[in-house]
Amino acid sequence: MSVDGRLPRIAFIGSGVMAEAMIRGLLRDNLIDPQDIIASGPRPERGQELRSRYGVRATVHNPEAAAEAEIVVLSVKPQVIPRVLPELRGHIRPQALVFSIAAGVRIATLREGLGVSAIIRAMPNTPAQIGQGVTVWTATEEVTPRQREQAILLMRAMGEEVYVDDERYLDMATALTGTGPAYVFLFMEAMVDAGVHLGFSRRVAEQLVYQTVIGSALYARQSGLHLAALRNQVTSPGGTTAEALYHLEKGGFRTVISRAIWAAYVRSRQLGRGAADEVERLER
Numbered sequence: 255m256s257v258d259g260r261l262p263r264i265a266f267i268g269s270g271v272m273a274e275a276m277i278r279g280l281l282r283d284n285l286i287d288p289q290d291i292i293a294s295g296p297r298p299e300r301g302q303e304l305r306s307r308y309g310v311r312a313t314v315h316n317p318e319a320a321a322e323a324e325i326v327v328l329s330v331k332p333q334v335i336p337r338v339l340p341e342l343r344g345h346i347r348p349q350a351l352v353f354s355i356a357a358g359v360r361i362a363t364l365r366e367g368l369g370v371s372a373i374i375r376a377m378p379n380t381p382a383q384i385g386q387g388v389t390v391w392t393a394t395e396e397v398t399p400r401q402r403e404q405a406i407l408l409m410r411a412m413g414e415e416v417y418v419d420d421e422r423y424l425d426m427a428t429a430l431t432g433t434g435p436a437y438v439f440l441f442m443e444a445m446v447d448a449g450v451h452l453g454f455s456r457r458v459a460e461q462l463v464y465q466t467v468i469g470s471a472l473y474a475r476q477s478g479l480h481l482a483a484l485r486n487q488v489t490s491p492g493g494t495t496a497e498a499l500y501h502l503e504k505g506g507f508r509t510v511i512s513r514a515i516w517a518a519y520v521r522s523r524q525l526g527r528g529a530a531d532e533v534e535r536l537e538r
């Protein structure tokens with residue numbers, strides 16, 4: 255942190271959805287001067303968009319952006335990582351922190367490809383857009399206490415942060431929380447459609463479903479009760495809930511969710527292996 259408790263210069267390598275969520279959070283929490291944020295990406299028009307929206311600096315030259323920063327955020331797609339690493343190698347400052355949010359991409363791959371060792375691998379999620387996300391993260395031994403504090407500030411600007419001491423949890427988090435909002439949105443969409451099927455207007459169905467989901471999540475967290483106990487509270491003998499739950503279970507609801515999350519976990523590991531193999535191939 256700088257002397258006034260704000261963050262040092264940050265470069266975003268890849269300036270898409272997640273980079274923008276972080277930028278918005280950092281500026282909302284007044285953690286950094288916009289001119290200390292450098293957004294890098296291949297399309298100048300995207301840079302211009304971020305420049306005019308947030309007052310940040312923008313470039314199409316990844317190495318230039320990285321060379322100026324104390325924190326280098328890797329926010330490109332995992333498939334792009336193998337191309338970006340050789341470009342950045344030698345341009346990251348020796349005392350800088352690398353903060354990667356790329357799904358699946360392992361710390362060993364980043365260490366090998368960049369030749370640096372102060373690395374945080376993190377998995378945020380899109381509710382970060384409104385500061386309501388959750389980020390699971392781990393750090394290499396070389397990350398200093400000061401860099402950890404800086405990273406925590408960066409992550410808290412997106413919502414909650416949960417530290418894990420083993421990188422294996424990052425692929426699990428990718429499946430559960432990184433990807434999680436998509437499951438919830440699909441579930442909500444299905445509920446809204448069902449509401450329309452029943453006869454509600456879409457607008458009213460959306461209002462009812464949003465508040466049901468928000469209220470249920472807040473109640474579950476605040477009550478501290480087991481989810482099964484909460485479900486039982488809703489389920490009157492011979493009533494409507496029992497009828498609906500019977501059909502959900504018969505349709506394999508839990509198994510489908512479990513299989514989907516397991517498949518996302520396997521995919522995260524595949525992406526990691528793919529990136530590692532590609533980095534090795536490019537180095538040969």
Ligand SMILES: NC(=O)C1=CN([C@@H]2O[C@H](COP(=O)(O)OP(=O)(O)OC[C@H]3O[C@@H](n4cnc5c(N)ncnc54)[C@H](OP(=O)(O)O)[C@@H]3O)[C@@H](O)[C@H]2O)C=CC1
Pocket residue numbers: 267268269270271272273294295296297300316328329330331332334337338355356357377378379380432433
């Ligand atoms: N979306 C999500 O819910 C989450 C995503 N992640 C991870 O975050 C990372 C970014 O995802 P997200 O923001 O959704 O993706 P986006 O596609 O929105 O952002 C990626 C950005 O990288 C840019 N880019 C492409 N090639 C390069 C390059 N060679 N150098 C610099 N920038 C480049 C793209 O530019 P252009 O558009 O011009 O191609 C794009 O703006 C991914 O690794 C993903 O796994 C992590 C948690 C949640």
Ligand SMILES: O=C(O)[C@@H]1CCC=N1
Pocket residue numbers: 357428432433
């Ligand atoms: O779909 C993906 O690969 C990214 C990672 C987590 C959420 N979105």
